[in-house]
Amino acid sequence: MTLVKEAPAPPAKKRSAAPAAGRRGRRRENLAGYLFMSPWIAGFLLLTAGPMIASLYYAFTSYNLFTPPKWVGLDNFTTMFQDPRWQKSVEVTLKYVVVATPLKLLLALGVAMLLAQKRRGQALYRAAFYMPSLIGASVSVGFVWRALFSDDAVVDRTQKIFGLDVGGWIGNPDYVLYALVALSIWQFGAPMVIFLAGLKQVPQELYEAAEMDGAGPFRRFWNITLPMISPVLFFNVLLESIHAFQVFGSAYVVSDSRCGPADATLVYTCYLYQKGFKESQMGFASAMAWTLVIAVALVTAVLFWSQKKWVHYEEAAK
């Protein structure tokens, strides 16, 4: 399995065995290396590092695109923290991340365990379950979702059968966020495939031995499956939560172009988009972007810190 843990290669200390070794050869290798990766270097400087520095600067300025940025110190941040709509966007985003991520991973793991069994047509099932992950980001699916969850449509009518009458989810500020959550869960195919790869690595002998010892399915899951797939679980939690923090398209398309009603789906990036591109408050939007970076970095750090407690890496495994 080639997941994160194998990513960085050990530094190549061994000198090349080729005849061109030596100082001139090494210089030529350096030149070749930098030439080959010059697209990336240009991209990194121009489109990543440069913009990062610029946006850090903008975050401390008042900038509307038309007049030069004006230094305002921490003003953007103090305004931001006191802005009720910003607070609302943080609340909406956290709710979305905390509800959608675990449910999505639970479903992904459930289906992965189902598909891990050797059955006929396995590849076909796997492909079918993966499909929503690919089309889920499109505006088309946003429309479909809108139609399914609107007043008097399929979801509404189905729940009326069970005596739950909330009207359509789309128009209801208490429910519309959960329509987005449902859309996110629906795209469980990507983490599912990663879980499947992880489940395939679990040695079958462990289950046989446990069964011999009289361990039931629940014990086997808790004591074997879960620890054995914990590295993949960690990877999925990390990736999916970072992803969830950045949700934009579905909120914009499914609820409505203002991420409403009543700001109910005003996810963080939607507010950032409104501030930056609708109100031309580039400084404020940059301050928001950096706050997001810090939040994501904190979540990543906490997850990496916590993995010592629950992620089991096999030391001897190759």
Added chain:
Amino acid sequence: MTSATSPVANTANERRRIGSLAWHVGALLVLAVVLYPVIWVLSASFKPSKDIIASLDLLPTKPVWANFSGLADGISGISITSFFTNSLMYAGLAVVGVVISSSLTAYAFAKIRFAGRNLLFTLMIGTLLLPYHVLLIPQYVLFRNLGYIDTLVPLVAGKFLATEAFFVFLMVQFMRGLPRELDEAAKLDGCGHLRTYWSIVLPLSRPAIITSAIFTFINAWNDFMGPLIYLNTPSKYTVSLGLMMFRDQEGISNYGSMIAMSLVALVPVVAFFMAFQRYLIDGMATSGLKG
């Protein structure tokens, strides 16, 4: 062992068959729920506009073609083919850009020993975790100052400059897995790096390159935020923006055509997926790539 004469084997066989049946029933049930929205849009596109929301029937009572023929009119004077051409241009350029720039960069990381390689590799992996939104505003300012708003340049520039670290990472992993003897033999035969890249490493890396190409195509086709920010003129809109325009201008009155166009917009993605799903899913499993 599987002889039917032994009663023990018989019950075991039977139990296995029941287990297999239960598995298929369970899997199909979950699949029905998961694929319901896809089946729904397929069926809704053949329903009259007024039935689309209201009717619960999974099959249209009387299938109509009107929704599709209505598409020929386009939206406020712009034909549907214009949106598709724009999306195809965007996706096509994105694929070319990613394949060229990422494979060159990946070759450098995987096959050339140059000073600072590990540091740069760490930097590249680091960009994977960086929220894109922090770059959004300064990139917009940059492209605006360069006069590239309302063109495809801001959307594809990054693809030609290997900023999609996922694909570089995917190709590096793959190229590292290629037998070292091959490129060492090429070197002994006097091949330079360019030759080794072009005639040995690139052809052998086909699975990783196809995976990246297909994912790039699908991501560009689905991209919404990029076109939303950078494209202003409706005749330059991609399919995503065309769909939004449809909603804003035709609204509920022409719901049928909107759903029909949603379906048509999904066709390239689903077709690509069907054709290459094996590559995609395996690539996905090895790299944790996002769809």
